[in-house]
Amino acid sequence: MDLMQKLTILADSAKYDVACTSSGADRQGKAGSLGSAVAAGCCHSFSADGRCISLLKVLMTNYCEYDCRYCVNRKSSDTVRAAFTPEELAQLTIQFYRRNYIEGLFLSSGVLKSPDYTMELMIGTFELIRYKYDFWGYIHAKAIPGASPGLIRRMGLLADRLSVNIEFPSERSLNLLAPNKQKAAILAPMKQISDGIKENDTKKLTVYKGDLKFANAGQSTQMIIGASPERDFQIISLAEGLYEKYSLKRVFYSAYIPTTEDSMLPSADTKPPLLREHRLYQADFLMRMYGFTAGEILSEQTPDFNPYLDPKCNWALNNLWFFPVDVNSAPLKDLLRVPGIGPTSSRRIIRARRSGGLGLPELKKIGVVLKRAQYFITTRDNPAGINISRESTARILIDPKVNSFGIEQLSLFDDPANGMPEVKYLNSAEHAVEEAVLCLTRQI
Numbered sequence: 001m002d003l004m005q006k007l008t009i010l011a012d013s014a015k016y017d018v019a020c021t022s023s024g025a026d027r028q029g030k031a032g033s034l035g036s037a038v039a040a041g042c043c044h045s046f047s048a049d050g051r052c053i054s055l056l057k058v059l060m061t062n063y064c065e066y067d068c069r070y071c072v073n074r075k076s077s078d079t080v081r082a083a084f085t086p087e088e089l090a091q092l093t094i095q096f097y098r099r100n101y102i103e104g105l106f107l108s109s110g111v112l113k114s115p116d117y118t119m120e121l122m123i124g125t126f127e128l129i130r131y132k133y134d135f136w137g138y139i140h141a142k143a144i145p146g147a148s149p150g151l152i153r154r155m156g157l158l159a160d161r162l163s164v165n166i167e168f169p170s171e172r173s174l175n176l177l178a179p180n181k182q183k184a185a186i187l188a189p190m191k192q193i194s195d196g197i198k199e200n201d202t203k204k205l206t207v208y209k210g211d212l213k214f215a216n217a218g219q220s221t222q223m224i225i226g227a228s229p230e231r232d233f234q235i236i237s238l239a240e241g242l243y244e245k246y247s248l249k250r251v252f253y254s255a256y257i258p259t260t261e262d263s264m265l266p267s268a269d270t271k272p273p274l275l276r277e278h279r280l281y282q283a284d285f286l287m288r289m290y291g292f293t294a295g296e297i298l299s300e301q302t303p304d305f306n307p308y309l310d311p312k313c314n315w316a317l318n319n320l321w322f323f324p325v326d327v328n329s330a331p332l333k334d335l336l337r338v339p340g341i342g343p344t345s346s347r348r349i350i351r352a353r354r355s356g357g358l359g360l361p362e363l364k365k366i367g368v369v370l371k372r373a374q375y376f377i378t379t380r381d382n383p384a385g386i387n388i389s390r391e392s393t394a395r396i397l398i399d400p401k402v403n404s405f406g407i408e409q410l411s412l413f414d415d416p417a418n419g420m421p422e423v424k425y426l427n428s429a430e431h432a433v434e435e436a437v438l439c440l441t442r443q444i
Contacts, residue, residue: 001082003092009082013062013073016254017108017142017222055106055140056096060084060122064110066180068167070227072259073110083112086124094133104138104160105129115146119155126158138217143193145185152189153214156196161217161249164189166242169235173228176264193219194246218249225280226273227256227265231303233294236283240294243287253280279305286311289343290336308398313339316376317394323376324385328357339397340373372397 059073061083067075084092089107096102107125112118122141129135141159143152156162164186168174171183196214221242223235239251255272258265283305286292290312297311298304306314316323316339325334327349335346348366352358357380364370375393378385388396 003088006082006084006088007058007092009080010059010062010084011057013079013110014057014059014106014108016072016257017057017106055104055138056093056102057106058084058089058108060089060107060109060118060125061112062110063112065113066111066178068178068180069262069264070177070224070256070259077260084125086121086128089125090128090133093129094135097135097137104140106140108142109144111144115144116148116151118144119147119151123151123154123158126155130158140217143189145181145189147189149189149192152192153196156193156214157212159215161219162193162215163220163222164193165222166190166238167222167224168228169223169230169238170228173230177227190219190221190242190246197247219246220248220250220252222252222254224256225253225277226270232276232280232283232305233298233300233303235280236287236294236297239284240287251284253277253284275307276305279307279311283311291333309394310339312337313372313397317390317397320390320393324378325376326378327363328353328380338373338376340369340371340376342367 061081062073062079063081063083064071064073064075071077072079093102093105107122109118109122112121122144126139126141129139138161139159140161140163141155142163142165143155145164152162166186167178167181174181174183193215197218200213200216223239225235235253242248242251255274255277256266257272258268258270261268283292283294283297286297287294292315297315305311309317316337322334322337325338327335332346332350335341335349336343341349345363345367349358349363349368352362352366358366359379359381360370360374361381363373363377363379374382375386375388375396
């Protein structure tokens with residue numbers, strides 16, 4: 001099998017690993033060396049399925065000793081197998097870099113022979129890239145659960161970011177769907193990586209050219225969503241705990257794509273839960289950047305996301321006592337609670353109001369999304385805010401055709417009845433919007 005055949009197989013096998021993120025590493029190129037890494041992320045590329053990526057994303061091998069039910073590369077799967085040698089993959093990475101195809105490498109792998117054997121292959125690749133080819137661009141590596149601590153340490157000194165996939169939101173689902181993987185074998189390297197990153201603040205590690213720290217861009221993990229029965233509240237509560245305990249940079253959520261028929265998994269014709277994945281990322285962002293807790297976003301009484309509203313708008317509607325927020329006096333933490341106001345616009349508001357009171361035109365220039373924010377704030381030109389009912393606010397946020405009075409806009413195509421447009425449901429989506437409003441306002 002030639003190199004391009006291997007690349008075709010192993011790049012396709014890696015498409016279920018989520019790596020669409022900025023590098024998080026900031027390191028200038030050096031004279032006489034190749035490559036650099038910047039905190040804003042590597043240059044963009046696109047995978048065959050349309051995902052935006054910035055790295056050469058590939059597996060070391062898709063041979064695997066494990067038989068995880070959900071995995072296309074599991075031991076019992078009838079699929080074409082391939083494996084790179086460290087020299088082959090190192091050469092390929094450098095060739096792609098020199099052709100300006102990539103700015104870095106994302107490397108994962110099936111488990112060939114054993115976790116330690118696989119890690120040795122991956123580390124051998126990184127050593128060739130760093131030391132033989134003098135490439136100091138961004139490298140993201142997936143550590144293999146069960147590998148020895150010494151190999152985790154070696155990999156962390158060569159890669160900018162490390163990941164250990166937690167796979168599922170509960171130990172029960174992990175045991176059922178990935179019987180060869182153990183919770184302890186996943187959490188142990190997570191803890192080691194977290195401790196190694198903390199050491200960076202107290203000890204500088206000099207490696208060949210330049211000062212490389214242990215996993216300088218941090219660590220992340222990935223959860224499969226939709227293959228197991230956990231509720232959304234359990235998922236974001238776990239993510240919150242991982243951020244606190246292991247200082248993760250990111251938790252990635254991967255909507256399960258059926259690849260096989262199995263009685264313990266959704267049927268092969270089940271669509272990936274992409275909206276649920278999207279809501280999880282929105283909630284994750286609220287926890288990381290806005291100061292929300294998992295218990296504020298969801299609860300045991302309401303354990304799943306609202307499909308019609310993003311988590312922040314949903315929280316606002318359920319906590320109207322908190323509003324309106326005065327943009328000319330509210331602290332940063334309160335501004336971040338307003339739908340349509342994000343971290344950047346919050347800081348701009350605080351800077352701009354030092355020069356005078358802010359009205360809606362100034363907020364629009366700052367970048368506030370007024371179509372959502374205006375119902376939850378007071379401003380210089382609107383000191384009383386927009387006083388409309390919860391039902392009307394919900395209707396506006398769900399359906400953009402509804403105006404600020406909570407009724408549908410008149411149209412040339414409406415048939416007037418007593419001076420008001422006749423309500424016509426043309427499709428199931430409009431029925432769903434109406435039903436969502438009634439649910440949100442506890443009318444049904």
